[in-house]
Amino acid sequence: KADAVPISLPDEAYRGSKRAVIRFNKKPDLDPGQFYNLKDVVSFMGSDNPSNQIRTYGDDLDNYLPTRNLYLPINKNELIKNGVITISDTATLAPRVEWSLNRSTILKPNLLVLDILQKNNWKRPVYFAISVNSDEYLGLNDYLQQEGLTYRLMPFKNKSSDGLPGKVNTSIMYDHVMNFWWGGVDKDDVYLDENILRMVSNLRSNFARLANSLIIEGDKTKAIKVLDKCIEVLPEKNVPYSLLMLPVAQAYYKAGAPDKGKLILKKLVNWYSDNMQYITSLDDNYRAYYRRDMNEAVYIFSQVAELANESKDKELENTVKPLFDKYRPYYTFDQREEESAE
Numbered sequence: 001k002a003d004a005v006p007i008s009l010p011d012e013a014y015r016g017s018k019r020a021v022i023r024f025n026k027k028p029d030l031d032p033g034q035f036y037n038l039k040d041v042v043s044f045m046g047s048d049n050p051s052n053q054i055r056t057y058g059d060d061l062d063n064y065l066p067t068r069n070l071y072l073p074i075n076k077n078e079l080i081k082n083g084v085i086t087i088s089d090t091a092t093l094a095p096r097v098e099w100s101l102n103r104s105t106i107l108k109p110n111l112l113v114l115d116i117l118q119k120n121n122w123k124r125p126v127y128f129a130i131s132v133n134s135d136e137y138l139g140l141n142d143y144l145q146q147e148g149l150t151y152r153l154m155p156f157k158n159k160s161s162d163g164l165p166g167k168v169n170t171s172i173m174y175d176h177v178m179n180f181w182w183g184g185v186d187k188d189d190v191y192l193d194e195n196i197l198r199m200v201s202n203l204r205s206n207f208a209r210l211a212n213s214l215i216i217e218g219d220k221t222k223a224i225k226v227l228d229k230c231i232e233v234l235p236e237k238n239v240p241y242s243l244l245m246l247p248v249a250q251a252y253y254k255a256g257a258p259d260k261g262k263l264i265l266k267k268l269v270n271w272y273s274d275n276m277q278y279i280t281s282l283d284d285n286y287r288a289y290y291r292r293d294m295n296e297a298v299y300i301f302s303q304v305a306e307l308a309n310e311s312k313d314k315e316l317e318n319t320v321k322p323l324f325d326k327y328r329p330y331y332t333f334d335q336r337e338e339e340s341a342e
Contacts, residue, residue: 003124005116006116006119006123006124007041007112007115007116007119008042008043008118008119008122009042009046009111009112010046010116012112013048013312014046014112017174018301019045019046019063019108019111020107020108021067021105021106021107021108022045022062022063022104022105022106022111022128023062023065023105023106024064024065024103024104024105025054025064025065025066025271026045026066026067026107027066027067030066030067032067032069032341034069034073035069035070035096035098036066036067036070036071037070037073037103037118038070038071038072038114038117039119040086040116040117041065041066041067041070041114042111042114042118044063044066044231045063045064045065045066045106045111046063046111046115047063047106051152052186052216053318065101065104065106067317068100068101068103068104068139068268069098069100069101070098070099070100070101070188071096071099072096072097072116072117072122072155073095073096073100073121074094074095074096074097074122074155075121075122076093078092078121078122078123079093079122079155080120082123082124084122084154084155085154085155085156089156092156093155093156094156096142097137097155097333098223098280099142099143100139101139102135102137102138102139103135103136103138103139104265105177110136110138113138114138117153122155124214125152125153126152126153127150127151127152127153128144128150128151128153129149129150129151130146130149130150130151130165130206131149131199131202135324136166136333137151137165137176140153141166142157142158142159142166142270142283143155143156143158143166144158144165144166144167145158145166145168145169146164146165146167146168146173146206146209147165147169147173147176148172148173148176148177148180148206149203149206151165151166152169161216162209162212164209167213168209168210168213170210170213170214170217170219170222173213174209174214174222174226177206177207177210177226177229178225178226178229182233182234184201185233185234185235185238185239186232186233186234186235186238187238188237189217190238192238192239194320197239198294200234200239201234201242201244201334202244203230203234204230204234204239204244204245204247205244205247205250206291207226207227207229207230207234207248208227208230208247208248208250208251209227209247209303210223211223211224211226211248212247212251212254213252214226215254215255217250220254220256223251223254223255224252224255224257224260225251226288227248227251227255227257227260228260228296231260236267241267241268241271243296243299243300245264245268246268247267248261248264249261249262249264249268249307250297250303250307252264252310252326253307258311258313261307262313262316265304265308265316265320266316266319267298267305268304269300269301269304269319269320269323271299272296272297272300273323275293275297276294276297276323276327276330279293279294280294280327280330285316291332293331294330294331295331298324298327298328298330298331299325299331301320301323301324301327301328302324302328304316304320305317305320305321308320308321
């Protein structure tokens with residue numbers, strides 16, 4: 001039986017509508033260039049002491065966020081004891097995690113997450129789902145480590161080079177991806193509704209990210225195995241190919257398996273070509289509803305043409321280049337027409 005989630009705030013501090021919204025208001029005696037202990041800031045926001053509150057326009061007293069610059073202290077020995085890091089990690093470990101909150105308004109769930117972080121004190125692993133909006137990471141993006149469909153909070157920076165939160169722990173994520181029971185999406189008699197199909201399709205981008213991380217580390221063999229696994233457990237027959245398959249195809253090329261990548265690219269080109277043929281046959285008034293679809297198709301054609309040129313694949317280039325030239329005029333940088341049509 002697991003211990004209860006560590007929370008320092010008493011129940012009455014967040015019961016009902018209490019502290020549903022806490023807004024940032026710089027405390028005059030705090031230095032904006034300094035970072036402050038998260039424990040003290042959470043205690044401040046949870047206090048009923050009028051000196052720790054601000055008077056609103058309605059003459060009520062409200063709690064507020066006094067600073068967005070926070071830190072979590074680090075005890076190296078405790079981190080090693082709890083298996084968060086190894087001894088080799090301590091050489092470059094800072095004495096504390098410093099970061100700035102990415103928001104000026106704290107909602108009750110955010111307040112409780114911050115409380116859990118400071119109260120937990122690295123004793124138990126803390127994970128964020130990759131499916132939530134990145135704003136929910138509260139500015140901790142550079143301290144996250146992807147291990148599958150979750151990001152784990154780490155006591156050192158894990159800044160990625162691909163613009164996504166955190167960095168991939170290829171050893172852990174490879175094990176999770178390759179040994180996970182994927183639930184039968186590959187079966188012939190399975191039905192995926194619109195919501196499940198969208199969620200399952202998004203999984204492909206995580207396969208591609210892991211593969212690219214393995215390629216950067218020099219392990220192209222494992223990268224190809226990851227991409228093959230993606231094709232196996234999320235087959236086209238049940239999860240139709242879309243824009244999210246482009247990174248998978250590109251990763252195949254980078255890993256030294258261009259033939260496998262080309263099969264995907266040809267299917268994408270054929271599908272988007274058929275789609276564009278239909279959309280461009282419509283009257284202008286109806287076509288406006290498909291602005292995003294047209295932009296996506298032109299983007300696919302441009303990326304495939306670029307990849308064909310880089311790989312010196314004349315057959316593929318001769319197929320996609322005319323499509324790009326034909327449909328490029330339909331690409332627009334202005335989405336307002338689409339929004340007005342909706």
